Amino acid sequence: MTNSVFEPSIKSRPVYGTLAARPGKAHLMIADAEGAEAILDMAQTAPEGLFTKTQIMFIPKATGDTYVRQLQALKPAQFYVGPSYNASVSRLQRVLKDAHMGLQIYLAGTEGLIGQAMFEAVSAGIPHTALQTEHRGSTARRMQCVHCKGITEDVTTDPFQCAHCGLHLFVRDHYSRRIAAFQGVRIDAEDPGNVPIPVERFK
Amino acid sequence: MTIQFKDETFRDDYTFKNSEWAVNRFPFPFHEDSYMYSVNMEPHQSFRPGSVFEHRFDVDEHYLSEMRDRAQVLAEDPLRCQSLPHMTLAGWDLLELIMVSKSEDYPDLFQLNRDDNNWHWINKPMGIDQKFTFLDEATLPYGPMEYITRQTQGDFAVLDQRDDNLWMDAGMITTQADWSLDFDIGMNFFEWHAPVPKAHELGIFVRALKFLLNVQQGLPARRLNWTMTVNPLLDTSPENYSKWGVQKQELTLENMPDKMHLRVELQTFFRLPRSNALVFPIRCYLIKLGEVVTVPKWGRRLHRVLRDLPEELATYKGFIGNRPKIIEWLSRYDDGAPTSPGIWPD
Incomplete structure (x- = not known):
């Protein structure tokens, strides 16, 4: 599977690239689901010995064991497999706290994973020049309800129902890096009860 | 003149209205009979005594009621x-700019005495008498930005300047035209303007940013922006869209003069001395259509502008559904006569 192609969009929508091995004293690779493929692809052209200085944090989500053994075969210095992004955050914060100048960060997978991990990295003072991203897998969106502020993960339809307040929200392209989420706004605010049938827009 | 402060509401029973004085000084935003985006910046110099352009921070008859509304919004949602x-x-920096400006421009209303860092601020209309130490947060009841903007009409976006861009890193936003500070905080100039249609393609934001990055201390700039609002709501935030969006349906030809408002933003830009940040006050002025048409030139012109506005802009500004009704009502005040150039009444 090649990396995802997105329609041209508004300027707050993030743009993703293709991971490439860079010189560095240490490397941190964080991926979820099909994001593992981005790491595996990069590994094919990576200089020898890169993974002896690498920590991989991987959240398989629905891919189960598909990629775990292949990632392990890269022989990273440290390898973590976590059940969810949320479960991995305290570990990630600790890893970033210990980071030295020269750390290279690679983020791959869904927008929710990339956005949230990037927020942690930037908050820890990692310069954006040391960060690379590559989108792979599901285009489901992490959404913030502008009304109640609750986050709904892995949204695939538009409109969708807020997991917190229950309002029916339409999916905007407006994206906040700080929240690592797109904005959801009540779709029937001007005509309560008139909610269109949800359409699957993101897979 | 002495300002007669009004006791009025911008919610629930909506008792807001403009006096004849306020109508005649209203910043009507159209200098000709049509509208398209432009980087319509000009120096924010004192202009036309009595107008909203006379002072750096205009104070008008709605001051006390607007400050009460802001306090209510903040009590309900501190993330504003x-x-x-x-x-x-x-x-x-912002606190200093406002206190110095207001005490110089309205000495009968505001006083500032400074002895080194020991400051004494008196805001007579709001009954505030505050001694504090400049640059010492512990000596004020709120942080400096919140403290002074709870006493100053208009929203305030405070923009950090770095990497040849402006970053929305602080703000007091309670009277906004449908955008969320809580969502947009931390964004750069292009990101927070991302939802605006057409203007990116026209190169508006690239030119505007170039201009703003070069605003110098002591040489502020200004422009006007506008939209339409049903009911005199200062708080048309996305957070509360659920509450105000539905009110758009209440508009009829009969209630049009009282219910439909032209909403104008006087946007100004000041360089701040210590931080090199740029403060972007966005002052909202509301006027009922019934008040607009008391100035014949404005009635004619508003009809023509709204009638000919591209659909995309009417959609973005949120009045596409009500546009036919608005135009029908305004057409009664357009006899087809030519209008004079410029924004001022004849």
Whole structure:
């Protein structure tokens, strides 16, 4: 599977690239689901010995064991497999706290994973020049309800129902890096009860 | 003149209205009979005594009621006022700019006495008498930005300048035309303007940013922006869209003169001295259509502008559904006569 192609969009929508091995004293690779493929692809052209200085944090989500053994075969210095992004955050914060100048960060997978991990990295003072991203897998969106502020993960339809307040929200392209989420706004605010049938827009 | 402060509401029973004085000084935003985006910047110099352009921070008859509305919004949703940790110094810069400007421009209403860092601020209309130490947050009841903007009409976006861009890193936003500070905080100039249609393609934001990055201390700039609002709501936030969006349906030809409002933003831009941040006050002025048409030139012109506005803009500004009704009502005040150039009444 090649990396995802997105329609041209508004300027707050993030743009993703293709991971490439860079010189560095240490490397941190964080991926979820099909994001593992981005790491595996990069590994094919990576200089020898890169993974002896690498920590991989991987959240398989629905891919189960598909990629775990292949990632392990890269022989990273440290390898973590976590059940969810949320479960991995305290570990990630600790890893970033210990980071030295020269750390290279690679983020791959869904927008929710990339956005949230990037927020942690930037908050820890990692310069954006040391960060690379590559989108792979599901285009489901992490959404913030502008009304109640609750986050709904892995949204695939538009409109969708807020997991917190229950309002029916339409999916905007407006994206906040700080929240690592797109904005959801009540779709029937001007005509309560008139909610269109949800359409699957993101897979 | 002495300002007669009104006791009025911008919610529930909506008792807001403009006096004849306020109508005649209203910043009507159209200098000709049509409208398209432009980088319509000009120096924010004192202009036309009595107009909203006379002073750096205009104070008018709605002052006390607007400040009461702001306090209500903040009590319901404290996230309308936020400041990222590196923006505190810019907050002090802003407090100084407003206190100095208001005490010089309205000495009968505001007084500032400074002895080194020992400051004494008196805001007579709001009954505030505050002694504090400049640059010492512990001596004020709120952070410096929040403290002074709870006493100053208009929203305030405080923009950090770095990497040849402007970053929305602090703000007091309670009277906004449908955008969320809580969502947009931390964004750069292009990101927070991302939802605006057409203007990116026209190169508006690239030129505007270039201009703003070069605003110098002591040489502020200004422009006008506008939209339409049903009911005199200062708080048309996305957070509360659920509450105000539905009110758009209540509009009829009969209630049009009282219910439909032209909403104008006087946007100004000041360089701040210590932080090198840029403060972007967005002052909202509301006027009922019934008040607009008391100035015949404005009635004719507003009809023509709204009638000919591209659909995309009417959609973005949120009045596409009500546009036919608005145009029908306004057409009664357009006899087809030519209008004079410029924004002022004849």
